[in-house]
Amino acid sequence: MSDIAVQVENLGKKYRIPHQGKRGEATLREVLAQTAGSLFRGRRSGRDRVEEFWALRDVTLDVRRGDVVGIIGRNGAGKSTLLKLLSRITEPTAGAIVVAGRIASLLEVGTGFHNELTGRENIFLNGAILGMHRAEIRRKFDDIVEFSGVEQFLDTPVKYYSSGMYMRLAFSIAAHLEPDILVVDEVLAVGDAEFQKKCLGKMREVAEQSGRTVIFVSHNMQAVKSLCNYAAHLASGRLVSYGPTSEIVRGYLAAGSSNTGRWENERPGDDERSEVQLLSMEVSDAHGSVGVYPSSSELTISMTFRLREPMAGFCLGFDLVTADGTTVLRSYQTDQAEDAWPRQAKGVQQWSCRIPAGLLCGGEYFVSPRISIHNVRWLIVLEAVLQFEVILDHGVSPFWNSLSGKSRPGVVAPILEWTSDAVGMSAFDDSDLSRAQYSNVDAGHTK
Amino acid sequence: MPTAEITEASLPTTLPVVRIVPSRGWLKLDLASLWKHRELLYFLIWREIKVRYKQTALGAAWALLQPLLTMLIFTLFFGRLAKMPSDGVPYSIFAFTGLVPWTFFANAMSLSSNSLVNSSNLITKVYFPRLSIPIASALSGLLDLVIAFSFVIVMMLYYRMSFTWKCAFIPLFVLLAAATALGVGFWLSALNVKYRDVRHTVPFLVQFWMFATPIVYPTSLLHEPWRTIYGLNPMVGVVEGFRWSLLGSSARPGPMLAVSCASALFLLVSGAYYFRRVERGFADLI
Numbered sequence: 214m215s216d217i218a219v220q221v222e223n224l225g226k227k228y229r230i231p232h233q234g235k236r237g238e239a240t241l242r243e244v245l246a247q248t249a250g251s252l253f254r255g256r257r258s259g260r261d262r263v264e265e266f267w268a269l270r271d272v273t274l275d276v277r278r279g280d281v282v283g284i285i286g287r288n289g290a291g292k293s294t295l296l297k298l299l300s301r302i303t304e305p306t307a308g309a310i311v312v313a314g315r316i317a318s319l320l321e322v323g324t325g326f327h328n329e330l331t332g333r334e335n336i337f338l339n340g341a342i343l344g345m346h347r348a349e350i351r352r353k354f355d356d357i358v359e360f361s362g363v364e365q366f367l368d369t370p371v372k373y374y375s376s377g378m379y380m381r382l383a384f385s386i387a388a389h390l391e392p393d394i395l396v397v398d399e400v401l402a403v404g405d406a407e408f409q410k411k412c413l414g415k416m417r418e419v420a421e422q423s424g425r426t427v428i429f430v431s432h433n434m435q436a437v438k439s440l441c442n443y444a445a446h447l448a449s450g451r452l453v454s455y456g457p458t459s460e461i462v463r464g465y466l467a468a469g470s471s472n473t474g475r476w477e478n479e480r481p482g483d484d485e486r487s488e489v490q491l492l493s494m495e496v497s498d499a500h501g502s503v504g505v506y507p508s509s510s511e512l513t514i515s516m517t518f519r520l521r522e523p524m525a526g527f528c529l530g531f532d533l534v535t536a537d538g539t540t541v542l543r544s545y546q547t548d549q550a551e552d553a554w555p556r557q558a559k560g561v562q563q564w565s566c567r568i569p570a571g572l573l574c575g576g577e578y579f580v581s582p583r584i585s586i587h588n589v590r591w592l593i594v595l596e597a598v599l600q601f602e603v604i605l606d607h608g609v610s611p612f613w614n615s616l617s618g619k620s621r622p623g624v625v626a627p628i629l630e631w632t633s634d635a636v637g638m639s640a641f642d643d644s645d646l647s648r649a650q651y652s653n654v655d656a657g658h659t660k
Numbered sequence: 661m662p663t664a665e666i667t668e669a670s671l672p673t674t675l676p677v678v679r680i681v682p683s684r685g686w687l688k689l690d691l692a693s694l695w696k697h698r699e700l701l702y703f704l705i706w707r708e709i710k711v712r713y714k715q716t717a718l719g720a721a722w723a724l725l726q727p728l729l730t731m732l733i734f735t736l737f738f739g740r741l742a743k744m745p746s747d748g749v750p751y752s753i754f755a756f757t758g759l760v761p762w763t764f765f766a767n768a769m770s771l772s773s774n775s776l777v778n779s780s781n782l783i784t785k786v787y788f789p790r791l792s793i794p795i796a797s798a799l800s801g802l803l804d805l806v807i808a809f810s811f812v813i814v815m816m817l818y819y820r821m822s823f824t825w826k827c828a829f830i831p832l833f834v835l836l837a838a839a840t841a842l843g844v845g846f847w848l849s850a851l852n853v854k855y856r857d858v859r860h861t862v863p864f865l866v867q868f869w870m871f872a873t874p875i876v877y878p879t880s881l882l883h884e885p886w887r888t889i890y891g892l893n894p895m896v897g898v899v900e901g902f903r904w905s906l907l908g909s910s911a912r913p914g915p916m917l918a919v920s921c922a923s924a925l926f927l928l929v930s931g932a933y934y935f936r937r938v939e940r941g942f943a944d945l946i
Contacts, residue, residue, distance in 0.1 A: 228944065241851075241855040241857050241858060241861075242857055244855065297784075297943065298680065299680075300786075300787050301678075301680055301787040302783070302784060302785065302786070302787055302943045303940075303943045303944055304680075304682055304683060304940045305680060305681065305682050306682055307682060308681075308682075309679060309680065309681045310679070310680040310681075311677065311678070311679050311680075312677065312678045312679075312680065313675050313676075313677050314675045314676070315675075315676060316678070318785075318786065318787065320785045320786075321781075321785045324781065324782060324785045324786055325781070325782055325786070327707060327711055329710075329711050329714045329715060330707070330710060330711065330714075334710065337703065338703050338706075338707055341699055341700045341702075341703040342700060342703070342782065342786055342788070343786065344788075346699055347699050370714075393675065
């Protein structure tokens, strides 16, 4: 049917990883020496072992025109490989992709920017690299400059820009691409919170208003849920499921998370010298329940990790996420006042935190660890390692639940305090009331 | 399960359809794709030139100083002291007319050999015909060539030499030099991606090649048939051609030039095909 924008059929990508002294790079000298050696010895001598590794295997899906598809999966699932194949940066080993329409890829912000060139020059250069024609760039030039907000510095070399200006300019150019199909990697992972919000807003605009087909890779379940109507879950190079977003996100979070209350990291980090290794996480309450907890219990989330050395700016914590990917809260040890922060020790240690009783609403929750250096970089970001269910039972009122369900709307269910401030209409006289009405009009509430 | 396949017939006619499939063996050069991305090529060349001129303190003057200073050294040591013959014209202009196209070629070779590796950020993030990169590196030197050439004219005026109809052939010799530069650039840049030590052999290659080209000495030192065989080095044809059209000093290049042209064409075409064949692995190796 002609409404398919991208058709992927049995797509596969195999990488060959040579196991030599130096990984990947061969030198002419080595090749010549090997060939000479094998000539003398009369057979293939010391043939290096070559490991074959399928980054993607048998992936088949159809993306309809106008769909916004999120590609989700854990690290190493093959998401970036799929993007690279769609962007024609690398070639498939098997299968095929058929693309109908002009495709543009945004795998990085500011590709090709050169520090010595001015903002104006970089707009043209980057635009051309992304696939815009010169006439197109000229036509959109003013819009690009306005969106980025660097008009004042347009003719200074980009090396003098702050990182924020750089990002805004780079993103602004990319945001004005008008392809039929847009392929986006997690460019939103860079930049500060405000910039991320702006990017998300623009992406939403692109997706909703223009009816463009978008394929979007992200770890951010919130973004995926809010932007995408379809999602594809990849794991170990294979397509696990493809369908409407909420279903797929639910399946993704549930797969690979432990619901026994304890999760052990099978791959804490290959490098012994890495700065931090997350070893395990546990969730528990005072009553020893497993997997299902009453909301009237205080929950303890503990994280066991190994620290090579104490680090400045070290933030350790997690995101608490609902079954369909909404983040309920993010908590770090550094949220407290500084003198209450737990001390970092060298080696293995365990920190824990308590989620107050009477906070969570009923439903399924996931815990996603987050470890970073504050405002510098992420150290460990994993999705949904622990899974548990909360039964809503901390109500003290006969009206706590409705007849229709065991739970309430909302992701949190704190019992807030209600008081009465004023009693009786005599607290207002008529003139006060009419004044109140008029002030509403001024504020533009009517009409 | 895939639904009906996308075929050209089922689409609104304005949409282009691209099939991304594994390729095998020798690929077509796909010049159509290069043409479609010609604006990008223009910007890549423009970027090289702009950056080069912004970065050096001397800017455009360097384009002239490189061959000029070399010419002065050569004139002193080869012309005066070693008393090298120069086909009846002053040694300085003899050397300079050789150095101008040579500098273009040598720079093109050095720049293009490392061009792919240097552009790894582009290659791993954006799609465009990869041939554009060594082409941009090699051709960015043409502006320098034009600047240096203007000084050739100055020298010719100084030595009161006349401009004949033969000067009309200069663009052809420049084309020959460009074709050679491109061919060599394709080979070196593609090889360098897989074998990173190729880059280190380039300075040696440039040196060796320079002495294999009649810059310092005239081809009249050679007798036939060696003179014709010598034409296998395409730069021989370029330098002799320059000298013939500007100075009228050497005999008509004739068969030697024909050999040079064939050699350059071979380098160009073989380089392009080799490049295309190994291109599919670039993003994975860089």
